Amino acid sequence: MSVKSSNYNVLSDPQKKYNVGVNYEIPSKYLQYGNEILDTTNWVFDGTTSDYPLIDQAGDAYTPVNDQQLIVAINGLVQVPGIDYTISGTTIIFNTAPTAGDTVYVVGLSTTADLTRTINFVIDSGSAPMSSGIKGEMTLDVTGEIQSWTIVGDQDGQIQLDIGKVDYANFPNFASICGTERPQLGDIASNSVQRKNTNTTISSWNKALNAGDLLQFEVVYAINIQRCMVSMKLAL
Structure with missing residues (x-):
């Protein structure tokens, strides 16, 4: 077999030219997507x-909802809300006072950061009636405070849960955090039934949780419930 030539001519159509038009109004550089760079020129x-003082570009006092609504950077290093600085009304308070020559930028976010998490635990007895007793544990990797609980069941019925907490060093010596407000559906005393229930006050609870803590979930009683989920909203 012989090869007469190893040279090839490859032809292609010339590339088409496109004109791209830009038709939008560029917002002022201090106002992007509702966020605003605050005025620090007089600091x-x-x-x-x-x-x-927190002042917007119009010269008016700026009032954040909380620490997390601001992004603060000193010399390019982003500061941690609640640790490196806090907010009091229209005033920002630095934990460490900036020094001469420091460059500080402050951005007010259009919406407050949602620093919450939800802890969910599902209890399922399959096709059998749910029995009382400890149903399992879980570990936490965040620190925060419980704000509320919600419980939902597979059908109308009665169930009461108790939740215990312990740190890693003292496991397995759990202690209840529920006080007098255990998550429950319905009530045995009044013979009432529910499929969903929530409590946003939990004033008797031990609300503080730390990363590394363990939670234990126990069914105190259950009637006509085979599956339920308890959720706790945690503010970080």
């Missing part, structure tokens, strides 16, 4: 002063 840093 004087001396290593002593830690309180500074």
Whole structure:
């Protein structure tokens, strides 16, 4: 077999030209998607002063909902809300006072950051009636405070849960965190039934949770319930 030529001519159509038009209004550089760069031009840093007024670009006082509604950077390093700074009304308070020569940027977010998590635990007895007793444990990797609980069942019935907590060092010595407000559906005393229930006050609860803690879930009683889920909203 012989090869007469190894040269090939490859032809292609010339590339088409496109005109791309841009038709939109660029917002002012200090206002992007509802976020606003606050005015820090009158802030004087001396290593002593830690309180500074929050002023928007119009010269009006700016009032964040909470610490997390601001993004604060000092010399390019983003500060941690609630640790490196806090908010009091229209004033920002730095934990460590900025020093002369520091460059500080503050951005007010259009919406408050949602720093919450939900802890969900499902109890399922299959096709059998649900029995009382401990149903399982779970570990936590976040620190925060419980704000509320919600419980839903597979059907109208009665169930009461108790939730215990322990840190890793003291496992397995769980202690209840529910006080007098255990998550429950219906009530045995009044013979009432429910399929869903929630409590947003939980004033008698031990609400504080730390990363590394373990939670234990126990069914105190269950009538006509075979599957339920208990959820706890946790503010970080």
